[in-house]
Amino acid sequence: MSTTAASLDIAHVVENLERGGLERMVIDLALAQRAAGHRPRVACLFAPGALADELRSQGVEVFACHKTAGLDLGAVRRLRAWLGAAPGTVVHTHNANAHYHSVAASFGTPVSRLLNTRHGMGAAQPRSRGEWLYRRSMWRTDVVAAVCEAARARFADQGVRPRARLLAVPNGIRVETFAAANAERRAALRNVLGLAPGTRIIGTVGRLNPVKDQATLLQAFARVHAEAADTALVLVGDGALRAELQALAGASGAGEAVHFLGDRGDVRQLLQGFDVFALSSRSEGYSMALLEACASGLPIVATDVGGNREIVADDRNGLIVPAADATALATALLGLLRDPARAQRLGTVGRDWALREASVQAMAARYEALYRGASG
Template sequence: MSDSAPLAAPLDIVHVVENLERGGLERMVIDLAIAQRAAGHRCRVVCLFEPGALAGELEAQGIAVHACRKRGGFDPAAIRGLHAQLCALPSAVIHTHNANAHYHAVAATLGRRPLRLINTRHGMGAARPRSRGEWLYRRSMGRTDAVAAVCEAARAKFAAQGVRPRHGLLSVPNGIRVDAFSAASEERRVSLRRVLDLPPGTRIVGSVGRLNPVKDQATLLRAFATLHAEWSDTALVLVGDGALRAALESLAVSLGIADAVRFLGDRSDVRQLLQGFDVFALSSLSEGYSMALLEACASGLPIVATDVGGNREIVADGRNGLLVPPSRADALADAFAALLRDPARAVALGAAGRDWALREASIATMAARYESLYRGKAGDA
């Protein structure tokens, strides 16, 4: 008789999200579901609203995506549709993402107990913790087995706000497909300069993220204006779109840097773009466990990031990047200049970030932690 432990039975896993538009949460769910299916589990994704632009990635992998197409306010038809999806397999693990998806899933499963009901809170939580949505979320904790925050800073914040699931509030850091990223190279920098119609030798400060107030690209633009006044051979590349795009483009004009700033909008080739950057910037006012920072680390880029939320759990100041206070254009500009003045240090910081990502930030590591959580081993997650 073999002394080896028996293999654990495959699980039925249903992920519940608002939608699958482009974003860090959505990228994490897609990568996690694909990894879980590859490990032999059966996975589905249910979208509370529309399916979103990235749904096809899952469907191409044989993972079904269902959209409840919820309308504004209370929508009984959407709740019924969600109930049908979540209660079809009473032995399924239901893994919800963020508060809105979670308390709707709890409402849809009243009277039907899933195998496990797990929630991940992405980011640092709501701007208004006493809002109706957050009240509904806390009320749902009595039927929630465990909540995973994506960083220790967020876990501590949720604990202080009274988030108390039945069996555990813990942190499970996000992971990415580290092996899909190649380190930045001079060849890719030359190619990106050519594509963006920038002079040869231009040093590129790049950032990836939605153009919204929390990401605070306005401060990043002001910092770059200061940098560009001293280092004219620099350019700022912003990847992502959002409601503030027109306002940010106008700000770049008023700062006199429009010719040196490129707004690329939403892109499907982020991995390739990262390889052409010299420095990665993140100017957020709030962050959980930033997927953009993980991808920058995997790309071997030196990072300048604001010291908010879980950023310091990714960026060790002076070891794989530099941390600066939020809302400080002068501090951002000084950090960019410090890396441009010392390219050898910048290369060393980028290499250290890639080494860290290979060890700590893989999808496999994250998936293993979630499987432990699904099987009721919260302490092992």
């Protein structure tokens, strides 16, 4: 990202800063922008969320609109006043709800440019009221950035047409903060979980919800564990399905080898203790969890959805399997566990790729060019 051009006032708008891939991307991007001499700030439509203090501690303002359910004109007025505090601000919104509220709030403010990033594969119901409002907001939107090429193509099909361009800008992560998985960390994680020495750990990170489809992963792991008893499954993340998934694990016959760690702030360290990373999602955009697994040098098994193939090249840094197919997922996992040399080779290729291509600095440079009016 440029450090010689004039600095920019950048206003990010999100729903909140709870733990998640979108929120992690916004925080990392804002901090990279501040380090480059720009003046980023973040507004949350609702409450600030668990990660807000991470930004505040680094001198980045976090403002909460405290929006209530339904139409809340008071929240729009509060957002308008906040956006207008710095003339010439570039407004960068994240996902549809934050975007059309920001478009409404931008009237009468000295906003210089308005960009939106869509962080998934698009709405399950493209004819919903929220998506209608989002498409209507395109007349005042300069650029929409999808996070992968697969998502960009889908948005084009759904009629998302900003004034300048619809393009793909891949997410980036702070790759320099991730160390490769190693024997010492694996031994430490086994010790914390009370596992026998030599236990191979299959790990996953993500919210416990239907889209991530940890149910299929649990079914696959039961088959893996039946053939390889020296294995354990670790799920990092929390969500509405936790009790249901715990019950499913208990009924699978492999429940004693399944560990639910909940919402954690030490994901980087946990990744270093895994042997294999699994992502069983039914839908993904450009998965931050997969980027982090690559940066940690882990061989990956991921489902063939969304932008996963843009991160995981089949049989180069991982394996791609059909979604919702427990048999295929189990077969791929067993294949990597039975061939550790191959697994290590895939992990090394993934880490090398992440260090070259997946940095937050590369992402920030792409966005800065768009903020300054580049066509992409």
